[in-house]
Amino acid sequence: MTPSLRAIGWPYAAQVEDAAWRETLSAHPDARPARVIEQHRSGYVVAEGPDAGIKAESPPEWQRASSYRKGGIAPEERAAVGDWVLLEGKRIVALLPRHSAIKRGAAGEHYKQQLIAANIDTVFVVCGLDADFNPRRIERYLVLIGGSGVEPVVVLTKADKAIALEASAVDDARAALDDVAQGVQVVAVNAKDPDSVAALAPWLSAGESIVLVGSSGAGKSTLTNTLLGIEKMKTSEVRESDSRGRHTTTHRALIPLPSGACLIDTPGMRELKPTGEEDIAENFSDIEALADQCRFRDCRHAKEPGCAVRAAIEAGTLDAARFANFLKLRDEVAGAADKLATRLAQKANDKVQNKSLYKRIDDKYGKH
Template sequence: MSPDFAALRAIGWPHEGAPPAGSWATTIAGHPDARPARVVEQHRSGYIVSEGRGDGFRIESLPEWQRPVTGPEARPAVGDWLLINGNAGGKPSAVALLPRHSAIKRAVAGERYAQQVIAANIDTVFIVCGLDGDFNPRRIERYLLLVHGGARPVIVLTKADTEGGRDGPTATAARALATELAARDLPVFAINARRPESAAVLAPWLAAGRTAVLVGSSGAGKSTLTNTLVGHERMQTGTVRQKDARGRHTTTHRALIALPSGACLIDTPGMRELKPTGEEDLAETHFADLDALARRCRFRDCRHRQDPGCALRAAATAGTVDAARLAHYLKLHGEIAGAADRRLHRAGDKPGDKPRGKPPPRRPHTGGRRR
């Protein structure tokens, strides 16, 4: 059966028809009897895929995707494109996973190194944070660290209609964050997620054929925003606790939803841990200014603690760098380096290999500590 590319386009197929020459075309040519389908739900027991708008259907996965044969990062995730055989009435099965053009992922909890793909083949990552007790600039920075490889981050501050969103310390901190991130070409929007006219500012990132993912803590308003963008009550929503503004996991699994605009939206459960994978590069994030400043330290092996001539500490003392932001930069720097070491150990790479998460090389010098 020939693929219906118009139907696939409605769930994010990135081409007007068959893909041009490249890795996708090569994989598809190797399976002439298979056709594309997209993973719209991921469960412990398997996958739900779709070939267009409407209900998806369950497929049988490949044996090599079963635990613990394959690591979680190599198994399909919501947003992935598969090649499948059979039809919805005849127990269709997966044949191959098409290469990803982007993904947002994190390191899984625990001592053993592994990666978890949150969503695949995405164009935009909406980082959702509420303008209440949920507001946390450091958490937003951590989410930004995980967005790389072709996806564009957009910060969405929900609950702009609440008292905290209009006035007070939270509103002041949010305006300062918005100014800082806007200076680094990162869009920031404060919205009322319940009102379509307020959420309409996100339309430029939700054009036909585009895919966005919502990430953020429980209670931030992701499901409420999803319902507003869909146009009806699609996702269950809940209230947050008054004492700490924390919500319950009303979204229990990741799901891809087709929007009226022709775009696709992936809603995700709140994530309590956001551990780097070791593949991140602080020089390519909104911390690029601090990373460049670190290259001006007097000593190449500066630890940015009590070292003389530390450009970062000098800037913090002078007030040109926010002390809390610097502390978070150094914390993330250490986490990335640690994760990169664990990744190398798992992969069995040579000790001299340097992953992206390692500290970038300083200016060359001729022996000893540079003065």
């Protein structure tokens, strides 16, 4: 491992010595490691250090439609920003195993997963303290992140503007997130002020990888520029009427920071669909604990007698909007899980059919 690789997040020895890593590395003894720092429709940009990236050619199977019968692989099984790959010349020959991945369900009726970033240590969920502030959306982000092995941190930007309008604005926002961000750190900053942004230093030490997620206009690019100390990312003013911003970030990009950490800025996300792999109970442990106290084990928390959940809502100890969001997310995750199971079954069936087809060809023409 060279200092150049470490500067873009090369993992510690314990991970590199993992059996899956060793197997992939030994299978390509002439290849060299690099990290994906940009992903475009036309291909990838990878880096072997913090200075510059190079365009890399992806393997043929990444370029095919994700039909297993045609030898293609699903998009989430291809490299994403943050992934480590092996290069021979300028051609990617292998994807090294991930230690974490942040995903969401892709837009559209058919089930697909979209990778947001790979090999991440921390996710900054960025939300502006203006009309962008939405506890229910933050809750949804935390559900998507939950179970990924990545630490979430809620970063509230535009604290200076909020305080200028109302002295208690930051405290009010924190109070609104008490139930939503159970055990999750909430940090309020002025994204334009380096001294204020210094509050994020505990998560930005050398070798760490962080991804920023949030809606357009939340201040992700402004925060990135302040952490870099230069105006690298384009920014734009938000509309005063609804605090909506334009997509100033158009693609995901990994950027080395002066602290030695790596930061991935992402375009604003309008749709946050679950993948079906999320654990709802992890983010709604308070509701799950109440449900355990219901008189009936199969209580639907509607009009059943002895329902502890409804009693808590009526007593004001459980926010009705939080419970409604729990039900909505629970149903969405269950629906996505059914689609995922169908897709995995189809994948397994395709493999069996391919194996049978190749056997018939071998029996007829002989193995080559």
